[in-house]
Amino acid sequence: MIIETLTWGTLDITEEQIYHFPKGVPGFEEDIDFALITVEDGPFCYLQSLQNKSISFLLSDPFVFYPTYEFELPQADKEELGIIDDVNIRCMVTIKEELEHSTVNLLAPIVLNPNTRSGKQVVLHNSNYQTRHSLWNAPHDHFEKGGE
Template sequence: MEEQIYQFDKGLPGFEEYRKFALLDMGEEPFSYLQSIDDMNVSFMLVNPFVFYPDYEFELSDPEAAELGIDDQVSVRNMVTIQEPLEQSTINLLAPLVLNPVKRTAKQIVLHQSSYQTRHLLLNSSLSIHRKEK
């Protein structure tokens, strides 16, 4: 499990006291969990944003890249809020999690002066849900 643990030197906004998190595969790509090592009651559902928003992009500043020790390998995940009905679930595109899979460092970046918001529909109009009827 050590290879799944990421160090957030400044924690996450609102959860600054938690610095170590495990990135756990749910077995349902593109979803995963970010689980606090310090408090098992603190976890977040994450998603690979490019699956739902292929044109999603942002610029990582040089100081942020240096802080994370990023040379060339980087992973991006975004927090998801599950709603009922499922079609109302949202993804936070304004504050992506940037992860260095080599050095196991991570940070949530807030994109200033961006058109992205904290609540974009996870299932945008170009995607559809296929449910099995019982």
Template sequence: MSDDQIYRFPKGLPGFDEETEFALIAMEEAPFWYLQSVNNQGLSFFLGDPFAFYPSYEFELSDDEARELKIHSEVLIRCIITVREQIEHTTINLLAPIVLNPARQIGKQIVLHNAPYHTKHSLLPEQPTTDGKDGG
């Protein structure tokens, strides 16, 4: 873990208020990352680039949140992925993205209000069946 991977989350993450430092670790050649707690090796989150799965994903960052994160131009958006035993049930949380300022290395998970998103969007596009029955 190098210093340029460490992001401060001044308010922690929801449910993990005490955890304020995480390393953002990229997976090579994939739109995935790990957000690994610096102080608790057992705490990490699997993240994805929401735009890789939902190209039309959009929301407006409030002025207060932009100020809090000291965002002027560069911003990274990542969303938590919940991996299920059956890969087709894996989901991405588009309702509560993690907003990162790579210039200042600070971040925050925000909950979008009045947005058409929810916490469990399918990560895999739905496949049409050819014979009219579920599961092909």
């Protein structure tokens, strides 16, 4: 499938890259279908709206930066997404002009079911996580700021 994006121009994506968000993403409820575009050799990917070429979100594997990150996914969300075993967790990243001030949102992870290709941004209630955890000052061992 060929899609148009503001950032990368025309992309050819597969059906396996498309995730359906029945309720959209908070603030972007009209955008319900997204392509998950991976970035090679790194912990980042993009969630590109199929409805609006100018809407995309930078995501990261939170466990790369915060290996002890954990939460209990509410049963209602598991049922809504049809999650039995397989689940992928990604978190939104905000890049700042000064890269060392970039942040990751650990309070509202993106939960993806790779089997049904459905997704949802879940807000974790009763959590100590915040929407702006430092990306580069995270207690990680295997990913350096220089990308090596």
